[in-house]
Amino acid sequence: MILVTGGLGMIGAHTARALADLGREVVATAHHRAAVPSFLSGRVTVEHLDVTDRDAFHAVTERHGVRDIVHLAGSVPGEDPIGYFRADIAGLLNAFEVARVRGIRRFAVASSLGVYLGHPATPWHEALPLPATESPHPIIAFKKAVEPLTLDGLRGTRVEPVILRIGSVWGPLMDPESPFNPTMPYLNAALRGERPPPVPADDSGDACYAPDAGRAIALLTAAPALRYPIYNVSSGRPRTGRALADAVAAAVPGVHPELLPGGTPGPYLDITRLAEDTGFAPDFDTAAAVAHYVAWRAANPR
Structure with a gap:
């Protein structure tokens, strides 16, 4: 047990x-x-x-x-x-x-x-x-x-x-307006039918579904x-602002997130140890994760 x-x-x-x-x-x-x-x-x-x-x-x-x-x-x-x-x-x-x-x-x-x-x-x-x-x-x-x-x-x-x-980490069961992860309020603005605040296209950082x-x-x-x-x-790969905006545009009808030019690559976690010792590889890229979350939220409050 x-x-x-x-x-x-x-x-x-x-x-x-x-x-x-x-x-x-x-x-x-x-x-x-x-x-x-x-x-x-x-x-x-x-x-x-x-x-x-x-x-x-x-x-x-x-x-x-x-x-x-x-x-x-x-x-x-x-x-x-x-x-x-x-x-x-x-x-x-x-x-x-x-x-x-x-x-x-x-x-x-x-x-x-x-x-x-x-x-x-x-x-x-x-x-x-x-x-x-x-x-x-x-x-x-x-x-x-x-x-x-x-x-x-x-x-x-x-x-x-x-x-x-x-x-x-973000996803199902997290507070939709969590102050600890900017992905959540961004996505939930889109789910309310609003345009999320613009993000730089090339900003990147750690993200894991x-x-x-x-x-x-x-x-x-x-x-x-x-x-x-x-x-x-974590996922072992950085997520860009462009990838998140494109995923939201594809998953939420009528919402077209705005992107700002440029951006700054940020830090992310290397998962070589995890992958080598357990065989782990993420099942979800950004597009799949956003689509899955949008479907989850259709039937769940958080």
Whole structure:
């Protein structure tokens, strides 16, 4: 049995589905979110769990005979960053304790492409030294701390840590007006019949469709053996403003996004390690991802 904390969130739900597609038994936990996505209904076991509750975390793991953990649960900072750090660190430490006490085989945990911010090299790959720069957001600050905490917290045990440096993921179940990913408000302006704000044609950066991200994490969790403790999770290719605008024009009738000339190539994640160790390749290019998302939203609010 594989435990996916935050298993009804965007990345967690797509990870749970991909694990089920691989034939694995999955228990997905959720705290605030109760709605089970249609693509998970009847395919996974769902448990309510506040990961800051140490005893409840142990109980869920024991009850289901969990052997692997994918720890994706997390909160969103409000006006009190200390409260955010306290809650998410408590959940992380509880997850470590469960992994150590119960002899978990593999422990995968979410980090972020944000750990590379400030590094001039592109694409960003796992062997790069991480810049000691100020974090632009508390979530990135926490993710930078997750990595050494995980490696040291599980050191000396038989638990195999896997750090997931997750890229710029978007897609079904994400807040349509998410402030964390510009793809979402851009697409949802188009779905309202509005022209999205113009973007430079040659601007580019990291982008990964949620079903692809979930499948990558599932493959890393289920792999018989891994060579590294850290893996980038994304599409492995930059997406341009032109590609996004063309995909929206093709998928949303009557909407013709405006492009600005020029643009700046941005950083994106290298997924060579992921591809070599799991055979992963993305199923969705930009056009396929936008078409799939538009079809999803026709029947779903987010």
